[in-house]
Amino acid sequence: MSIEIRDVARRFGSTAALEGVSLTVARGEFVALLGPSGSGKTTLLRILAGLEGTDSGTVRVDGEDMTGVPARERRIGVVFQQYALFRHMTVFENVAFGLRVRKRRPPEAEIARRVRELLALVQIPELERRYPDQVSGGQRQRVALARALAIEPRLLLLDEPFGALDALVRKDVRRWVRGLHDRLGISTILVTHDQEEAMEMADRVAVMERGRIVQCDTAEVLLRDPATPFVAGFLGEASRLDCQVRGGVAHFDPLPLPPLRVALPDGEAQAFLRPEDIAVLAGTGQGILRAVRNVTDDRARVIVDLEGILLDGTAASGRAPQRNVPCRVALRGGIVFASNGQRARGEPLARIMAG
Numbered sequence: 001m002s003i004e005i006r007d008v009a010r011r012f013g014s015t016a017a018l019e020g021v022s023l024t025v026a027r028g029e030f031v032a033l034l035g036p037s038g039s040g041k042t043t044l045l046r047i048l049a050g051l052e053g054t055d056s057g058t059v060r061v062d063g064e065d066m067t068g069v070p071a072r073e074r075r076i077g078v079v080f081q082q083y084a085l086f087r088h089m090t091v092f093e094n095v096a097f098g099l100r101v102r103k104r105r106p107p108e109a110e111i112a113r114r115v116r117e118l119l120a121l122v123q124i125p126e127l128e129r130r131y132p133d134q135v136s137g138g139q140r141q142r143v144a145l146a147r148a149l150a151i152e153p154r155l156l157l158l159d160e161p162f163g164a165l166d167a168l169v170r171k172d173v174r175r176w177v178r179g180l181h182d183r184l185g186i187s188t189i190l191v192t193h194d195q196e197e198a199m200e201m202a203d204r205v206a207v208m209e210r211g212r213i214v215q216c217d218t219a220e221v222l223l224r225d226p227a228t229p230f231v232a233g234f235l236g237e238a239s240r241l242d243c244q245v246r247g248g249v250a251h252f253d254p255l256p257l258p259p260l261r262v263a264l265p266d267g268e269a270q271a272f273l274r275p276e277d278i279a280v281l282a283g284t285g286q287g288i289l290r291a292v293r294n295v296t297d298d299r300a301r302v303i304v305d306l307e308g309i310l311l312d313g314t315a316a317s318g319r320a321p322q323r324n325v326p327c328r329v330a331l332r333g334g335i336v337f338a339s340n341g342q343r344a345r346g347e348p349l350a351r352i353m354a355g
């Protein structure tokens with residue numbers, strides 16, 4: 001099913017939880033809503049589920065206006081972190097509940113068949129007689145999903161569903177949920193404030209800031225071409241530095257960093273330099289290598305101290321400068337925002353010579 005959200009607004013007293021939000025999700029697409037606390041992610045999800053109304057704007061599902069359609073008739077599966085399972089019901093009964101609340105309740109034999117099919121789908125067929133506190137966190141998550149899938153949803157809404165899981169299980173469950181989404185061919189919207197989770201799972205990520213979607217793109221585009229300084233700072237691990245543009249060149253003085261060529265008007269600007277943009281090289285310079293964070297075959301992620309400012313950079317592994325001795329810092333590029341909001345990619349004026 002496709003979802004079309006047009007110009008949706010929602011206020012709570014003096015708080016604008018959502019303002020002018022528009023988003024289209026294609027059939028079979030997986031979209032993540034990512035943003036800081038209070039940016040409106042859950043409110044948007046609750047509106048889609050029919051648990052919250054809008055002040056203005058429209059939500060259409062496969063072209064049908066959802067205004068006034070009650071939650072249980074929307075055929076939308078919801079897994080909220082706080083939507084705990086019913087503790088007094090077995091795993092079987094929890095999943096069956098999803099079928100029993102349907103408008104046209106199937107006969108008991110059909111319910112049993114469907115529940116077993118769903119438990120097999122989420123790979124816990126042996127747990128049907130257990131109670132929720134007799135299964136692990138990851139298994140509970142699977143039960144919650146099976147319950148949401150029981151209504152044969154056209155759309156699956158997941159609100160921070162992996163928060164209660166430890167890091168190792170979370171990775172597995174994430175991959176498994178994405179696989180399930182692909183196999184069932186449903187549309188899914190995931191709310192998270194974990195950028196790694198959003199980027200790993202979703203086809204597109206909608207970045208939210210104070211009730212608005214500021215950019216919705218693939219992870220690659222968000223990282224390469226962030227639309228606003230907020231997106232550039234919120235995603236990835238870019239270092240933010242003030243600079244001044246003069247005659248098409250961004251200068252970082254008084255910091256001892258080489259300038260970047262940028263197609264921007266003169267004036268104060270902000271540069272976002274990703275670790276790949278900051279080359280840390282052996283040789284005499286004004287940087288000091290403080291730490292090595294991560295080494296792959298050809299690159300090492302390092303932290304370099306430039307006059308007291310710590311920057312995340314990259315060195316060629318095997319040729320990284322020594323710790324706590326002076327080294328050179330060069331720039332391969334970076335994204336620069338002028339104060340009028342215009343942005344451009346910076347290019348080095350000279351080729352970087354490895355030392």
Ligand SMILES: Nc1ncnc2c1ncn2[C@@H]1O[C@H](COP(=O)(O)OP(=O)(O)OP(=O)(O)O)[C@@H](O)[C@H]1O
Nearest residue numbers: 012015017035036037038039040041042043044193
């Ligand atoms: N029922 C409510 N009554 C009053 N204010 C609300 C209500 N629900 C949400 N808000 C406010 O609306 C704004 C958006 O809240 P929302 O829960 O959608 O954000 P969020 O991005 O999901 O945050 P989090 O990541 O912390 O869950 C917040 O400022 C919140 O305080």
